[in-house]
Amino acid sequence: MSYQRSVAYTSRRQQNWSRNQNTVAFASSIKLGPVAHTVLVALMITVLGLIYLTQATKTTSYDYETSKIDDQIAELDKEKNDLQVENARLTALENIKKSSVASTMTAPTSTDYAQ
């Protein structure tokens, strides 16, 4: 697309043009009417809405991940707890008394005390 000077620009300082100063102004030949503006605004709102929804959904997906991990932790906790209960049962006094080691033990006939 090419542009051409379409408007003669005359400012009050026009007489003193200096180097590197814009001396031309471009005016687009494309004109946007009120309908186009409305559509563009609507599109922008839609895009922003979609971005918001994407982010919100993304956060929610983390919630599901968190929930899943929490469930796993709870399940592992239960397993650990079951093992602790089993360990306590196996080392209970009654089990120790009935163990093969205990059954072979005898009462000492005499006791010496260290001084």
Add this chain to the structure above:
Amino acid sequence: MNLELQHGSRSRILAAFLIGLMSIFVLRLFYLQIIQHGLYTRLANAEQLKRLTIPAKRGLIYALDGKTPVPLVMNQTVYTVFADPKITTDDEKIIDAIRDIAGGNARPKLKELLDKKSSRYQILATRISRLQADKIKAKKLKGIGFQEQTQRVYPEGSLAAQTLGFVNYEGKPSYGIESGLNKRLSGKDGLLQSVTDVSDVPLTIGDRNIDRPAVDGDNIVLSIDRNIQSRLEQALVDGLKRTGATRASAIAVDPNSGRVLAMANLPSYDPSKFFDVKDAAAFNNNVISTPYEPGSDMKTLTMATGIDKGVVRPEDTYVNTDSIQVDDRVITNAYKGQTGTITFQHALNWSLNTGFVTVAERLGDGNNITRQARDTMYDYFYNKFRLGQFTDIEVAGEAKGTIIPPTEADGNAVRYSNMAFGQGLDATMIQVASAFCPIVNGGYYYKPTVVAGVMDKDGKYITDKIKAPTQIIKESTANQVKEMTHIARSTFFASVDKSGFYVGGKTGTSQVIKNGVYSDDETVGTYLGYGGNSDRSEYVIMVQVSGDHMQMQGAMHAMPIFTDISNWMLDYLSVKPKG
């Protein structure tokens, strides 16, 4: 933009229609969103915002194995298996699976339960383990569901059952530590308030979310030593077999800290099967909840009072005629024949009532139990030895007992003469054992406790500091009474103790009051003693045996149980003999 539509044109009609329609929408939305805002917000919150309670884990209860905590009460997740008979299809397969996997936890008559097709909920098995539940789940049976719940489990079985108590199906603690320390054990539930999805998964959206984590209950370490507890329980079982008694209780205390090392009662029960108990009396911890007349065990406290006040010494004498007049009553000895001028040591050896009524008289004017004597006895028994008042031990159901003060009409000389040898007052075993500890530890009263400390989150055992004791009698008084009880035991039972150790005690045989009068056919036998070496006593043990219409004697029935435990304790605690 300026639309110019012709009057009556279709476009104009359409525009008017659309404007009208939009106006209806706008008005309706205004009504719903502005006017009815509060209502719909409430409805939405009710639907989407869930308040979930995060249950706090109930604290565990530990005993000690020497110095190492071992679990006595733990939590375990168990499952109830239920069926929806309306949607179950392969009933035979379900029945086989439940019977094979749940075993004894399966309900009887499963077929009948599944045939109730109009029902939506039938329990097929209860309290099955996670592994069992997983096996049933793996079979993918249609119409079968699981409900999770936590229950208390007892790895040591019925050990210390009455000290522990139990938690019933509604989660309500009953008896023992479970009830006494419920606040510490139960912790504080947390709260999760959040918007949830249809599966109740909490979502972070929304601005009203609350996530307050639960504070789990304390993991309490008891001062109960599981080995001593087990030995004590076994000694009681053996004692009941030997004597034919039907009830027995015992307590072992560390006299140098007030910590209870063991506490047991028979009959007992299995806390995991509390629902099978037919007689609720089995739940009671009689050591703390059943006051009784302590009988001759009290003579040690009367003697300590007399010595501490400087009115008697063990070697002082009195004239024993086997009876003594107090106001309009004549008090006699249970053991007769030790008449003449005898020492108070001799009176203690033979447990002569007259000797201790004489001590009470000497606390007065020498011949009468005056108001001054009664005030002194009350001060010692109630305020110093703390009989007849709560010890505040952490186990639920403690009874107070009764000591009638001299300010009341019933607190007369006759009552106080009876109190001198253990009648006319009610005290619990924990009160008597705690009162006896100062006699063997140099005069210091320690508040009894069953709690030794806690396990922290990292599983580290943190011990509670021993509360500072109160000196209630002089050290010289304590040593004299201790020596008296050592002589009393040695006089009759010297050969039963291991040689080289310093063991002493006092028998007690108490009459039982039934319907307000002393029963002729029932007595309670007790023995209250201590053991260690000559430098230091390591334990105080009190034993009580009784039975309906049974005459139990302290020396004959309770003392052998004490000896059994005492000799074992000397080895277990690695006490070194002296001399």
